[in-house]
Amino acid sequence: MRYGRATALAGATVLVAALTACGGGDDDGGDGDAGKTLNVLISANTQYPEEFQAWQKSISDKFKAQTGAEVKFETFASANDELTKIQTSVVSGSGPDVYAVGTTFTPTAYSTGAFVKLGDDEWKKIGGKEKFVPATLGISGPDEQNQVGVPWVSRPFVMAYNTELLKAAGIDKPAATWDELTAQAKQLTTGDQYGLAIAYKDNFDPWKFVWGMSIQAGDPLVDGKTAKLQDPAVQKAYQTYFGWLTNDKVVDPAAIGWTNPQAVAAFAKGKTGYFALTTATAINSLDQGAVKGKWAFTLLPTVPPGATSRPGNGVEAASILSGDNLLVADYSKNKDLAFEYVKLVTDQDQQLDYYKKFGNLPANAAALQSLQSDPKLAPLTEAAKKSVATPFTGAWADIQLALTNVVVQSLPDLAKGPIPAATLDTRIADAQKKAQSSLDRAK
Structure with a gap:
């Protein structure tokens, strides 16, 4: 199953040219990242707003300690906001470096052709595909050879x-x-x-x-x-x-x-x-x-x-195949930094910390395995197994x-x-x- 670059976004018929013109080269990583800023788009957490703000600061501090670069978070509050941000950023060829999008929006993002396809090198940068619960990869792309979404958290209903x-x-x-x-x-x-x-x-x-x-x-x-x-x-x-x-x-x-x-x-x-x-x-x-x-x-x-x-x-x-995927913008001039951020927030310790703070189940296989002894999570585990992906169409x-x-x-x-x-x-x-x-x- 394949999709054209601009199929899902009205008015985005010149995306290929726009992205080619606006996209920059990768950064070098390491010491050269000091003073840089990585822009991350993420859904607002209206249930735990103060805790969410504290988590953002904590992640930014950890990321700066590792890379020397800052993380700047931008939030969206609704599905309309989410779609609009994808549309405007894709057409302009500028915007967030990393997008945390709901799984049901991943097909639309994929259809733009504006996000990095995950090959062996990309998966290796974040710890390998085996790092993740297999079911969470079910809507990362239309098939295993064409994936753009890295599982971040799982939310079976x-x-x-x-x-x-x-x-x-x-x-x-x-x-x-x-x-x-x-x-x-x-x-x-x-x-x-x-x-x-x-x-x-x-x-x-x-x-x-x-x-x-x-x-x-x-x-x-x-x-x-x-x-x-x-x-x-x-x-x-x-x-x-x-x-x-x-x-x-x-x-x-x-x-x-x-x-x-x-x-x-x-x-x-x-x-x-x-x-x-x-x-x-x-x-x-x-x-x-x-x-x-x-x-x-x-x-x-x-x-x-x-x-x-x-x-x-x-x-x-029993549920949609639900959660959030992390996508790296193809226009980003900070792709190496972007994948370092993705690796950080999908590592076991950070996944467990995020679960304890907000209740989102880990997409990290080892982190989820460590929670299996909690009896109240059994229905969630069953719901995850009986989850069905929404249609993969832009x-x-x-x-x-x-x-x-x-x-x-x-x-x-x-x-x-x-x-x-x-x-x-x-x-x-x-x-x-x-x-x-x-x-x-x-x-």
Whole structure:
């Protein structure tokens, strides 16, 4: 599977020339790096902002001690910001030296041709491909010979549930299907207690529900060069997702305005049965809340809404293949420094330190192995094994934004009640049009 240099980015048809003109040679490394600055783009951490700032300073200090060079971090706060930064930097041929991008954005980044392809020399610089958990390499590129993404952290998605509330409601085990989850959430909803915590306003969460439910029902959303967002499974997914709030009333109405950290905080207060989309990053928050000692992780349901078992063409997708990859810009004049940074933050000690601070699972194989004795991580390990990669197409970033935009457009309506089927159909049709247009550009 191959992709053209500018297939995913509108207006980027002259990337090859731009990158050739603007790209510089590698630095020499060593003493010549004193006084240089390496620019790194990374997602903002709104859940632990002060700790994240302290981590950036710590890494910068370690990097300076090793190389003599400074690290300057730049952050993005949403998927739109992430895509815009890639677009503008690629077209201009200048910008960050290293990008920490979500795994689902790696295909879009790859399609630009603007990032260093990882050959034997590049992998050797950072400690070898065997340094990493094999599954985390699953979306580094379209195949093993064409990889641009170095796994940094892994974030398989799971649910958190309140063990005390489930027991009090007579629920013996967590839900394994989406319909069971809805039914249990109804049992758990009473007074000021709710069955589910959902982050409807989050920049990254909504599309993952729709993708998971749809692929479990047999619709991959992308079939070759065809978008399938108007499949009935997609409509059913949105109806289920919105219905928890508007029909089933198992979600706090305030959730219309919640981002993921706000949903974590709500669950941590101990008055919610399930937090339906989270990762190990929530551990610190949960252990500092009223729910401490009363929560556990479990797999997200793997049977689509309206069914008691997966159809024959359904996929047991417990999570997207999720995490962050590190990419080195081909235009960078500091490629050697960039790979020294990548090596530093993917080494075992730094990976374990990052996990302890923020809960992101290591992509470093030795670091992850050292955590295997922690029983609360078992569902995360299982989710990682049952994770499914999103389609490796340069159009995917646009597609996930289109899926999220259906929710963004619907937020004002949710406070009024159920969204009319015709309205939802119109919004999905618009998402389909945008998805297909992006796929057509990516051919």
